[in-house]
Amino acid sequence: MTSGNLGNSTSATSPAHTAPDPPAPVSHDPFFRTATAPAFTRALLAGLAAGRYAAVRVPGFMAPERCAEVLGALEERAFDSYGAARVQPPVMRFGVGVSDHMADGGLADSYWPALAGHHEAWQGLGLSFDPFLFCREGLGAHWPGGVAVGRRGGRELGAGVAREPNQGFRVHFDDSLREYADDLLDVPLIGQFAFNLYLSVPPAGGETVLWRHRWQPEDESHRLPASYGYDEAVVRGAESLEIAPRAGEALLIDPRYFHAVRPSRGARRIALGFAVGIGASGQLLTWA
DSSP: OHHHHHHHHOOTTSGGGOOOOOOOOOOOOTTSOEEEOSSOOHHHHHHHHHTSOSEEEETTSSOHHHHHHHHHHHTTSOOEEOOTTTOSSOOEEESOOGGGGEETTEEOTTHHHHHHHHHHHHHTTOOSSOHHHHHHHHHHTTOTTOEEEOEETTEEOOOOEEEEOTTOEEEEOOOHHHHSSSOSSSSOEEEEEEEEEEEEOOSEEOOEEEEEEEOOGGGGGGBOTTSSOBOGGGGTTOOEEEEOOOTTOEEEEOTTEEEEEOOEESSOOEEEEEEEEEETTSOEEEEO
16 A cells, blocks of 8 residues: 555656656767778878878788787897886886987987997897888888988987887877977977887787877876876766777877777787877878
8 A cells, every 4th residue: 555655646757757868969070980991091191190080000011920020029028118107007118219218398318328229129139021111111101201210310219119018008198299398300290190010919908099089288187196197087078989909900090189008808919119290391200
């Protein structure tokens, strides 16, 4: 009887009889997407620079036997980590990048002797080919201005590094315009990409996630202390896309979008990587 009385007393506006709100419409930017193609064409690179795509992926960019050669050589070497004070969780790497040699908005002199050691380490792998030259040639094969390693003060920067972010990368963005007080390269840049070639991928995890959100001054309230990264709340509510890595695949993204790498599960995630800029000269310029 009690339940009958409660039923009779329930009004038409009671929560028990109120229809749920319709789901909020899902907004989607048709240009926030990934393009997949057999090669990096002029149209795809121009589209990425113009904002027509967020990422371009080329499956089978490097043949399995070449991936195996580079991976086998790297697995015989010890990897270093990025600066622990700035990069947590730790990310392992083989090679030298500019990010650990920034000073007062510029590049510290310590970079150049470290780069000399980097060259010796890569030459010591005894590879039958230069993997970074291979990547540059494939990247710039259809670009009219060609591709070259960028220079600073007339000196060539590093060609690339091997990275192993098995515990992932935090949410962050990359933009040399904001990271350096003056131009990083001798040639001013009018666009910037990030390149990765996957040598080894885990059976689960390791995805690259991009959010349709670029840095705003208020985002600094979400920056983690003494870190390159941000709390993921900085991209709350932003449209996102997720890209699972595939061995032998090359991925080019617009790194001005906030992005992250998810932790790997079950195997090492090792990729060759470098930054790519479109110089005011029209040439593609790379650095690490």
